[in-house]
Amino acid sequence: MRGAIVVDKERCKGCNLCAVACPLNIIRLTQKTVNKRGYAYAEQVVEGMCTGCTCCAQVCPDGCITVYRKR
Amino acid sequence: MTNQEIIQPENLVYKKPNLLNDKHMHYCPGCSHSVVHKLIAEVIEEMGMEDNAVGISPVGCAVFAYSYIDIDWIEAAHGRAPAIACATKRLWPENLVFTYQGDGDLACIGTAETIHSLNRGDNITIIFVNNAIYGMTGGQMAPTTLMGMKTVTCPYGRQADLHGYPLKMTEIAATLEGTCYVTRQAVHNVAHIRRAKAALRKAFEYSMQGKGSCLVEFVATCSSGWKMTPEAANQWMEDHMFPFYKLGDLKDKGSN
Ligand SMILES: Cc1ncc(C[n+]2csc(CCOP(=O)(O)OP(=O)(O)O)c2C)c(N)n1
Numbered sequence: 254m255r256g257a258i259v260v261d262k263e264r265c266k267g268c269n270l271c272a273v274a275c276p277l278n279i280i281r282l283t284q285k286t287v288n289k290r291g292y293a294y295a296e297q298v299v300e301g302m303c304t305g306c307t308c309c310a311q312v313c314p315d316g317c318i319t320v321y322r323k324r
Numbered sequence: 325m326t327n328q329e330i331i332q333p334e335n336l337v338y339k340k341p342n343l344l345n346d347k348h349m350h351y352c353p354g355c356s357h358s359v360v361h362k363l364i365a366e367v368i369e370e371m372g373m374e375d376n377a378v379g380i381s382p383v384g385c386a387v388f389a390y391s392y393i394d395i396d397w398i399e400a401a402h403g404r405a406p407a408i409a410c411a412t413k414r415l416w417p418e419n420l421v422f423t424y425q426g427d428g429d430l431a432c433i434g435t436a437e438t439i440h441s442l443n444r445g446d447n448i449t450i451i452f453v454n455n456a457i458y459g460m461t462g463g464q465m466a467p468t469t470l471m472g473m474k475t476v477t478c479p480y481g482r483q484a485d486l487h488g489y490p491l492k493m494t495e496i497a498a499t500l501e502g503t504c505y506v507t508r509q510a511v512h513n514v515a516h517i518r519r520a521k522a523a524l525r526k527a528f529e530y531s532m533q534g535k536g537s538c539l540v541e542f543v544a545t546c547s548s549g550w551k552m553t554p555e556a557a558n559q560w561m562e563d564h565m566f567p568f569y570k571l572g573d574l575k576d577k578g579s580n
């Protein structure tokens with residue numbers, strides 16, 4: 254089972270709650286880039302590890318994360 | 325398998341509910357209000373009530389709830405949402421009618437409206453977002469502020485002799501004959517979000533079955549008012565709010 258997330262980076266407010274919720278610890282906020290509103294935004298930093306568990310997306314207050322999973 | 329291969333419509337497992345539109349929500353980063361909005365949208369969508377739901381929005385940070393969830397809304401004066409919900413449900417009983425209120429709105433200026441609506445057994449759901457503070461106006465003490473908790477109007481912490489004691493509206497609601505389902509939930513992690521969503525669904529279903537009033541309290545954070553990061557606010561809520569505002573169902577008459 255493999256997963257991937259897509260973050261709506263312009264909607265993201267950089268609250269970091271998705272990163273806290275990810276059991277594999279593969280989400281980080283950007284360090285050097287910000288979105289149009291000036292927020293650091295969430296990114297999946299390690300490819301190939303996401304299981305598509307949806308934890309990050311469920312806790313995201315702003316509904317910025319879409320999750321895909323493939324067998 | 326590349327991300328490109330995984331990111332295909334047939335592999336979609338989670339996305340923002342359609343009913344929550346694309347407008348940028350004005351809430352601070354990490355605010356519990358946003359999570360509660362998402363759950364409301366998901367539950368209404370799953371019940372297929374998109375065209376038959378009327379929300380009554382409050383005064384408080386959630387004043388613009390009507391611009392984010394694409395159902396019908398009526399904006400109430402501060403604290404008066406239950407009175408409007410009562411009338412709306414009586415005039416249009418085929419609709420799902422709910423209020424959305426903060427603790428300043430529900431437990432201070434609107435205490436009378438809330439208690440009388442619940443006591444009448446109006447077939448509505450009252451959604452109560454309790455962050456123990458007046459978020460919108462800049463973090464003043466609310467009736468729900470915890471003992472010892474600092475706000476801009478009690479900078480040395482809430483003291484009983486000066487400010488009285490925090491009010492547990494949900495416990496009061498459970499004693500009223502008119503209430504059918506009274507529960508206290510939280511939305512800070514996946515397990516609680518799932519439980520909270522099930523509770524909200526139950527309340528909405530009871531409202532449609534005419535079983536009496538439902539109150540769903542969400543113990544919530546206000547990271548700006550509490551002056552913490554969203555992550556620290558969630559932790560502070562677990563450590564300080566949950567021991568006083570205990571989570572779980574206080575009353576469920578609907579299943580009989
Ligand atoms: C009649 C009236 N009195 C006072 C106010 C000022 N006011 C606006 S929001 C608010 C309290 C908001 O607190 P709460 O209901 O807890 O909502 P939150 O912002 O914390 O979600 C107050 C007192 C008002 N708008 N109208």
Ligand code: SF4
Pocket residue numbers: 256257258274275276277278279280297302303304305306307308309310320
């Ligand atoms: S779907 Fe699960 S594993 Fe993948 S990034 Fe989100 S929380 Fe982490």
Ligand code: SF4
Pocket residue numbers: 260264265266267268269270271272294295312313314315316317318354
């Ligand atoms: S939880 Fe949502 S808003 Fe917060 S950082 Fe992650 S994607 Fe951004």
Ligand code: SF4
Pocket residue numbers: 350351352355356357385455459460545546547548549
């Ligand atoms: S002030 Fe508090 S309740 Fe209002 S949006 Fe900000 S964090 Fe949320």
Ligand SMILES: [Mg+2]
Pocket residue numbers: 426427428453454455456457458459466
């Ligand atoms: Mg409040």
